[in-house]
Every structure is written in structure tokens, then in C-alpha cells.
Amino acid sequence: MDLGIRGKRALVCASSKGLGKGCAEALAEAGVDLILNARGADALEATAAAIRARHNVNVTTIAADITTEDGRARVLNAASGADILVTNAGGPPPGMWTDWTRDDFIRAIDGNMLTPIALMQALLPGMIEKGWGRVVNITSQSVKAPIPQLGLSNTARAGLTGFVAGTSRQVAPHGVTINNLLPGIHATDRATALDAGVVKAEGIDMDTARARREATIPARRYGDPGDFGAACAFLCSQQARFIIGQNILLDGGQTVATI
Numbered sequence: 001m002d003l004g005i006r007g008k009r010a011l012v013c014a015s016s017k018g019l020g021k022g023c024a025e026a027l028a029e030a031g032v033d034l035i036l037n038a039r040g041a042d043a044l045e046a047t048a049a050a051i052r053a054r055h056n057v058n059v060t061t062i063a064a065d066i067t068t069e070d071g072r073a074r075v076l077n078a079a080s081g082a083d084i085l086v087t088n089a090g091g092p093p094p095g096m097w098t099d100w101t102r103d104d105f106i107r108a109i110d111g112n113m114l115t116p117i118a119l120m121q122a123l124l125p126g127m128i129e130k131g132w133g134r135v136v137n138i139t140s141q142s143v144k145a146p147i148p149q150l151g152l153s154n155t156a157r158a159g160l161t162g163f164v165a166g167t168s169r170q171v172a173p174h175g176v177t178i179n180n181l182l183p184g185i186h187a188t189d190r191a192t193a194l195d196a197g198v199v200k201a202e203g204i205d206m207d208t209a210r211a212r213r214e215a216t217i218p219a220r221r222y223g224d225p226g227d228f229g230a231a232c233a234f235l236c237s238q239q240a241r242f243i244i245g246q247n248i249l250l251d252g253g254q255t256v257a258t259i
Contacts, residue, residue, distance in 0.1 A: 001237075
């Protein structure tokens with residue numbers, strides 16, 4: 001399918017690895033030029049070089065922490081006038097409600113709620129002026145069904161979801177769509193870190209920890225970042241113009257809900 005977005009420009013955050021990289025790859029395959037951001041310069045440059053070689057699109061890299069004011073300013077300077085925004089940031093650590101202080105919550109909210117809101121506030125006016133734009137926020141399945149040990153993530157991402165619910169309806173008349181993708185467990189560094197926590201807590205090996213988690217997923221496997229990226233690219237397509245303010249699960253059926 002021709003997604004109709006060849007020649008558009010996209011800012012993809014946290015895109016050197018994992019789900020962000022999957023989104024960048026899929027957009028590049030559709031002919032979209034990219035501004036890629038991540039904290040680690042080496043991994044970012046390696047990803048950019050591979051995408052340029054494979055898809056022959058323009059790729060700009062900005063190694064910066066998107067959750068800081070300085071990092072956002074540098075990224076937004078390079079991404080001025082972008083047609084597509086994909087927000088993404090690493091999730092806060094797991095734990096118990098008794099573990100977290102106010103500072104822990106502020107860091108989580110800054111990274112997973114206020115940062116994507118700031119990026120939208122910066123780029124939406126340009127999209128509205130052009131009469132076309134796409135925003136996809138990578139959130140979490142936890143906004144549909146909270147994950148007890150990820151209380152910091154539950155809190156911050158639920159707040160972002162509320163912001164999107166209202167804002168998406170306000171910008172839709174201008175040809176701009178905002179939607180959220182809610183990943184379950186995918187084969188990424190985040191999954192490895194979560195499984196490593198189980199290994200440490202329970203004294204089991206990594207294969208056992210992964211097999212145990214896979215058994216809780218109806219699809220009986222971890223998600224593929226490439227498949228996730230394809231879903232993101234579709235939401236950025238011309239054909240997705242009637243999808244507004246939705247929260248789309250990609251979790252292998254793990255979230256048990258009728259709607």
C-alpha cells in the first residue's frame with residue numbers, strides 16, 4: 001500500500017533502538033525524511049546510516065536528552081516545520097508504591113507526559129497552518145489496564161492520554177490527527193531490563209523469565225518492533241485521516257478487555 005506520505009518530514013524520538021527505531025524504519029520505507037533523536041550518539045548514528053543506505057531518504061540526527069529543555073530546543077530547531085511527530089521516551093523503573101518519592105513522580109511525569117506535550121505544543125501550530133499533520137505517541141498498554149509494578153508509568157502515561165483525548169478533537173478540523181500506540185511487551189531493551197529484574201528478584205535464569213512472561217500473552221511471543229513500526233506508519237498515512245484520538249493496543253492480546 002502506498003501510504004501517500006513520501007516526501008514528508010518526521011521527528012521520531014528515542015529512535016536509535018527498539019520501538020522508536022521500528023517506527024523510523026517504517027516511515028523511511030514509506031519515503032519519509034527523518035529527524036532522529038536519542039541520547040546515545042553511537043547507536044543513533046549507526047541507525048541513521050543503515051536507514052539512509054536501505055531507503056535513500058534524508059536523515060538528520062540530534063543526540064540529546066529530549067526530556068530536558070536544552071535537548072528539546074536542539075531537537076525542535078532541527079525539526080522545525082515537521083509534518084509528523086512520533087513521541088517516545090524510556091519508561092520509568094518498576095517498583096512498589098512504597099518506593100516512590102515526589103521526585104520520582106516528577107521525573108516520570110516530565111519524561112512521559114510533559115515532554116510529549118511540549119513537543120506537540122511546539123509542532124502542532126505548523127501542522128495546523130499547513131492543514132496537514134500526524135502525531136503518534138508511544139505510550140503503554142498500562143493506560144488501558146494498569147500494571148501494578150509500573151505505577152510511575154501508569155500515572156504519567158494516563159495523564160498524557162487525557163491531554164491527547166481533548167487536544168486531538170481540537171486540531172482535527174485542521175487536518176491534523178493525534179493518536180496513541182499502546183505497546184505490550186516487545187523484543188526490546190526495555191523487555192530485557194524488565195526480565196532481568198525478575199531474574200534478580202526470583203533467582204531464575206533469563207530464558208525462564210522470558211518464557212514465563214510469554215505464557216501470559218495469548219500470541220505466546222514478544223512483539224516485533226518492525227510490526228509496531230508498520231502500525232505507526234499507517235497512523236501517519238493519508239488513509240488514517242479519520243482516526244482521531246484513539247488508543248490502539250499492540251500487546252498480543254495480553255490486555256483482557258471487551259473494548
